[in-house]
Amino acid sequence: MTTSKSVVIGVLALQGAFREHIAYFNELIQQNPNDYADYEFNIIEVKTKEDLSQCDSLVIPGGESTSISYIAERTHLLPHLYEFIADESKSVWGTCAGMIFLSRQLLNGKLNQKILGGLNVEVSRNAFGRQLNSFEQPLDFSSFIPGCTNFPTVFIRAPVVTRILSNPVHSQEEDHHKQGVIMTENPYVNNASVEVLYSLKNYDSQDHDLIVAVKQGHILGISFHPELAGDYSFHKWFIDEFVLKRKVHS
Numbered sequence: 001m002t003t004s005k006s007v008v009i010g011v012l013a014l015q016g017a018f019r020e021h022i023a024y025f026n027e028l029i030q031q032n033p034n035d036y037a038d039y040e041f042n043i044i045e046v047k048t049k050e051d052l053s054q055c056d057s058l059v060i061p062g063g064e065s066t067s068i069s070y071i072a073e074r075t076h077l078l079p080h081l082y083e084f085i086a087d088e089s090k091s092v093w094g095t096c097a098g099m100i101f102l103s104r105q106l107l108n109g110k111l112n113q114k115i116l117g118g119l120n121v122e123v124s125r126n127a128f129g130r131q132l133n134s135f136e137q138p139l140d141f142s143s144f145i146p147g148c149t150n151f152p153t154v155f156i157r158a159p160v161v162t163r164i165l166s167n168p169v170h171s172q173e174e175d176h177h178k179q180g181v182i183m184t185e186n187p188y189v190n191n192a193s194v195e196v197l198y199s200l201k202n203y204d205s206q207d208h209d210l211i212v213a214v215k216q217g218h219i220l221g222i223s224f225h226p227e228l229a230g231d232y233s234f235h236k237w238f239i240d241e242f243v244l245k246r247k248v249h250s
């Protein structure tokens with residue numbers, strides 16, 4: 001008899017679209033029994049440090065990054081989140097507000113908003129302006145997700161990555177003297193290199209590219225909401241390329 005390996009994926013359940021992520025993971029695991037025959041998955045809500053301590057992987061959903069930060073602080077979860085994302089045997093995925101929460105520097109944070117660090121990037125919240133508060137666009141992610149040529153992305157008051165920060169940290173680039181710029185208080189610095197997975201090309205009036213998906217070692221950050229796409233490809237790729245690779249190698 002073979003015993004299956006237990007894998008726990010936690011979804012931070014303080015605020016935002018955590019139920020949708022949990023449903024997507026459960027459905028895709030059910031629909032792909034052959035791929036996951038060796039594993040027993042448990043997808044759990046994370047609200048406390050006890051929940052977090054069970055997890056091999058953590059997903060931080062979209063929602064409102066200020067609320068997620070304030071609740072994490074009020075419930076004393078922040079130091080445990082700092083520690084979790086610094087553990088490179090784990091995998092971490094932030095979507096939309098979750099990516100904001102994982103950044104090392106935030107251009108337009110709210111007063112006392114905290115960020116976890118982990119991704120050596122600068123992020124801007126609500127970066128698409130009023131008329132594009134929310135939009136949907138099919139994108140070709142096949143350069144990193146095999147066969148995923150037409151993923152229905154949903155952007156809702158979405159952030160973008162405005163800068164890749166250098167490593168080690170140079171204090172002069174951190175702009176902490178500028179009003180509204182928030183820096184992480186987490187001492188952890190991710191030493192893997194930041195890979196830009198996807199940019200929207202020539203996006204604004206000055207033809208800038210807008211970075212909407214990045215990977216840095218064990219951490220993934222994306223600007224949009226894959227748990228509203230009606231397509232499990234992104235969740236499957238996260239399990240296959242992040243969760244199981246880390247789990248197997250740890």
Ligand SMILES: NC(=O)CC[C@H](N)C(=O)O
Nearest residue numbers: 062063064065096097157
């Ligand atoms: N859909 C989202 O997660 C929006 C993010 C939100 N604008 C924030 O700042 O947190």
